[in-house]
Amino acid sequence: MRAKTDHMRYGRHMEVIESDIMGRVLEAMGRYDAHRYDAADVERALGRSVLTIEDFGALLSPAAQAFLEPMAARARHETQRMFGNAVSMFTPLYISNFCENMCVYCGFNCRNAIRRARLDMEAIEAELKAIAATGLQDILLLTGESRSKSGVAYIGDAVRLAARYFNLVGVEIYPLNTDEYAHLHACGADYVCVYQETYDTDRYEEVHPRGSKRIYPYRFDAQERALKGGMRGVAFGALLGLADFRKDAFATGLHAHLVQKKYPHAEISFSPPRLRPYINNADENPRDVHEPQLLQVMLAYRLFMPFAGLTISTRERAGFRDHVIGLCATKISAGVRVDIGGHTGEEQGDGQFEISDSRSVAEVHAMILKRGLQPVYTDYVRV
Amino acid sequence: MIVNGEEKSLQSSVSVSDYLISNKYNANAVVVEINGRIVPKGDYGKIILSDSDAIEVLAFIGGG
Amino acid sequence: MRTEDGPDDLVIGGHVFRSRFILGSGKFSLEKMREVIENAGVEMATMALRRANVGGAENILDYVPSGITLLPNTSGARTAEEAVRIARLARELNCGDFVKIEVIHDSRYLLPDNYETIRATEILAREGFVVLPYMYPDLNAARAMRDAGAAAIMPLGAPIGSNRGLLTRDFIQILVDEIDLPIIVDAGIGRPSQACEAMEMGVAAIMANTAIATAVDVGLMARAFRLAIESGRAAYRAGLGRRLEGRAEASSPLTGFLQG
Numbered sequence: 001m002r003a004k005t006d007h008m009r010y011g012r013h014m015e016v017i018e019s020d021i022m023g024r025v026l027e028a029m030g031r032y033d034a035h036r037y038d039a040a041d042v043e044r045a046l047g048r049s050v051l052t053i054e055d056f057g058a059l060l061s062p063a064a065q066a067f068l069e070p071m072a073a074r075a076r077h078e079t080q081r082m083f084g085n086a087v088s089m090f091t092p093l094y095i096s097n098f099c100e101n102m103c104v105y106c107g108f109n110c111r112n113a114i115r116r117a118r119l120d121m122e123a124i125e126a127e128l129k130a131i132a133a134t135g136l137q138d139i140l141l142l143t144g145e146s147r148s149k150s151g152v153a154y155i156g157d158a159v160r161l162a163a164r165y166f167n168l169v170g171v172e173i174y175p176l177n178t179d180e181y182a183h184l185h186a187c188g189a190d191y192v193c194v195y196q197e198t199y200d201t202d203r204y205e206e207v208h209p210r211g212s213k214r215i216y217p218y219r220f221d222a223q224e225r226a227l228k229g230g231m232r233g234v235a236f237g238a239l240l241g242l243a244d245f246r247k248d249a250f251a252t253g254l255h256a257h258l259v260q261k262k263y264p265h266a267e268i269s270f271s272p273p274r275l276r277p278y279i280n281n282a283d284e285n286p287r288d289v290h291e292p293q294l295l296q297v298m299l300a301y302r303l304f305m306p307f308a309g310l311t312i313s314t315r316e317r318a319g320f321r322d323h324v325i326g327l328c329a330t331k332i333s334a335g336v337r338v339d340i341g342g343h344t345g346e347e348q349g350d351g352q353f354e355i356s357d358s359r360s361v362a363e364v365h366a367m368i369l370k371r372g373l374q375p376v377y378t379d380y381v382r383v
Numbered sequence: 384m385i386v387n388g389e390e391k392s393l394q395s396s397v398s399v400s401d402y403l404i405s406n407k408y409n410a411n412a413v414v415v416e417i418n419g420r421i422v423p424k425g426d427y428g429k430i431i432l433s434d435s436d437a438i439e440v441l442a443f444i445g446g447g
Numbered sequence: 448m449r450t451e452d453g454p455d456d457l458v459i460g461g462h463v464f465r466s467r468f469i470l471g472s473g474k475f476s477l478e479k480m481r482e483v484i485e486n487a488g489v490e491m492a493t494m495a496l497r498r499a500n501v502g503g504a505e506n507i508l509d510y511v512p513s514g515i516t517l518l519p520n521t522s523g524a525r526t527a528e529e530a531v532r533i534a535r536l537a538r539e540l541n542c543g544d545f546v547k548i549e550v551i552h553d554s555r556y557l558l559p560d561n562y563e564t565i566r567a568t569e570i571l572a573r574e575g576f577v578v579l580p581y582m583y584p585d586l587n588a589a590r591a592m593r594d595a596g597a598a599a600i601m602p603l604g605a606p607i608g609s610n611r612g613l614l615t616r617d618f619i620q621i622l623v624d625e626i627d628l629p630i631i632v633d634a635g636i637g638r639p640s641q642a643c644e645a646m647e648m649g650v651a652a653i654m655a656n657t658a659i660a661t662a663v664d665v666g667l668m669a670r671a672f673r674l675a676i677e678s679g680r681a682a683y684r685a686g687l688g689r690r691l692e693g694r695a696e697a698s699s700p701l702t703g704f705l706q707g
Contacts, residue, residue, distance in 0.1 A: 068702045073701060290707040291706050292707075295702065317706075320704065327701060387499075407502030408503075411506075414536045414539040419549070424539065424541075429599070433656075440498065440499050441496050441499060442499035442506070442507075442540075443479055443496060443506075443507050443517075443540065444495055444507055444536050445494065446520065446522055
């Protein structure tokens with residue numbers, strides 16, 4: 001049996017940048033003990049107009065579960081203050097699901113027998129047209145990790161194409177080097193999403209047995225490389241439930257906070273993807289993220305970084321999504337298909353996860369208005 | 384010679400330190416600039432003033 | 448920020464101070480200045496550099512107790528180049544490497560020029576000075592000064608000599624929250640309570656001059672400032688929480704929609 005690669009050592013071709021952020025996040029996460037906070041700590045955090053890192057830790061603790069309502073009230077106030085009534089809309093477009101990684105939690109795992117597909121430019125354009133017809137102006141392009149099947153040049157071409165139909169193009173792909181991010185930015189991409197999945201280095205090693213994604217630090221520093229490459233915005237997130245979700249959320253917030261401090265111009269946002277708990281367990285399991293815990297994490301992100309975006313995906317049911325916008329979430333997906341070629345009905349490849357909310361753009365638009373909020377399709381114009 | 388922006392006559396060639404002494408300056412309490420260049424304290428005895436020089440003699444006062 | 452009991456020293460450019468009260472020495476007679484330094488427990492005092500037109504004058508340095516750090520300031524400078532010149536001249540007087548950059552070419556309000564100050568900071572930091580720039584509280588300018596090598600940031604509370612207190616308090620708070628350097632409020636503090644308020648905000652130290660110099664009992668006012676600064680600092684360390692204004696109260700539960 002082949003010896004496993006050291007997950008903390010950079011591979012060949014992986015750019016190493018000078019940054020102390022990973023060290024600081026790992027150190028703080030190691031020290032973070034969610035159980036040592038009590039109600040007084042949570043109240044104190046809620047009473048401060050600018051939260052410290054300690055306060056953020058308190059809001060993620062079990063003690064804060066009893067304070068969801070006041071946290072929500074304050075989060076709504078902060079969201080209103082920073083974002084008014086605006087809720088941004090977007091959709092993801094999966095252009096390739098070929099993947100060399102073996103991530104145990106993912107539908108695209110290279111060991112999974114799924115239909116693999118990679119859209120050519122003609123098929124991508126058809127998808128883009130179909131999506132643009134719904135009125136959306138903000139698109140997120142996704143691929144699995146395969147430099148041979150969906151290399152940077154291919155992605156760059158797709159970005160260029162997307163930029164012709166959409167005002168804002170984001171990418172959620174495998175981590176790249178700075179010059180590669182610069183290339184995608186030149187092609188028209190403005191934001192990059194990279195989720196660390198889990199910040200717990202041991203658990204990370206467990207769930208990423210093979211493939212480039214196994215290398216923890218290269219993934220961790222991706223946002224910085226993206227910003228150095230000229231990207232305007234970066235998104236952070238952990239797959240809640242993969243490990244101790246409180247620690248992971250704490251590390252996510254701290255990671256984003258430190259990157260924001262270092263790159264004050266960067267537009268930061270959060271995403272809280274969650275692994276559904278298998279059994280509805282009465283015992284408190286640090287890997288069980290039910291809706292109250294998911295909301296707690298989202299509210300904590302909002303209160304810790306009031307100006308950061310917060311995106312809610314279709315992993316969650318419609319009722320949950322409808323209520324978190326205006327409360328803490330500022331961006332919502334609509335008209336979602338996670339299979340390859342799904343938007344034109346010409347499905348070629350299987351999807352990454354199961355969608356819980358398949359409402360169309362028009363339906364989500366109507367829902368946002370009904371909630372007294374304002375659907376926003378585009379935030380700026382690229383010149 | 385111009386001292387602190389004013390014309391002053393220079394009797395004879397004197398060193399900076401002699402100039403300071405004869406004008407009752409405390410050499411430790413002032414800093415001297417000749418033609419825009421700061422004179423290091425160690426050179427006060429060596430640098431000779433000439434009639435065409437413009438010098439500044441500055442000291443701390445209360446302020447700021 | 449630690450809240451344990453323990454030394455709460457102020458560290459600027461590697462130098463350690465116990466006192467968070469910096470004295471501006473203008474407007475005092477030399478005797479009064481000495482009295483204030485002793486009463487206020489001050490460990491740092493500013494000085495200005497001027498032409499010494501008269502020999503035999505008193506040396507202000509004789510009135511500054513030993514152990515006090517001198518903070519020469521570049522008052523009179525209207526450009527970065529003038530500030531740099533004054534700083535280099537002041538350093539020749541062998542009183543250390545500290546310099547407060549003050550570049551003002553607005554004679555009506557005496558507001559500092561942030562841009563010239565950034566330029567002077569860069570030059571002087573490279574020459575090994577411990578640079579404390581006096582500035583109008585602007586986060587972007589403060590970041591530029593920090594990146595240029597400043598050892599602290601000195602935002603004004605109100606125009607010099609106005610005694611109008613913390614007119615710029617919200618912007619000073621932003622600096623405290625965003626810049627990892629000591630933030631020292633300079634200019635405008637008119638009362639000990641204002642010094643206390645600034646310290647409660649998390650400001651690292653206070654500089655005051657006019658408020659003390661124009662008091663009826665200068666020595667007693669110096670002591671009042673000392674107590675106010677210590678009190679504000681203690682309150683900050685004790686974990687003073689700031690209240691949010693205008694928190695909306697929801698009429699029906701916002702979290703009623705949760706399932707599981």
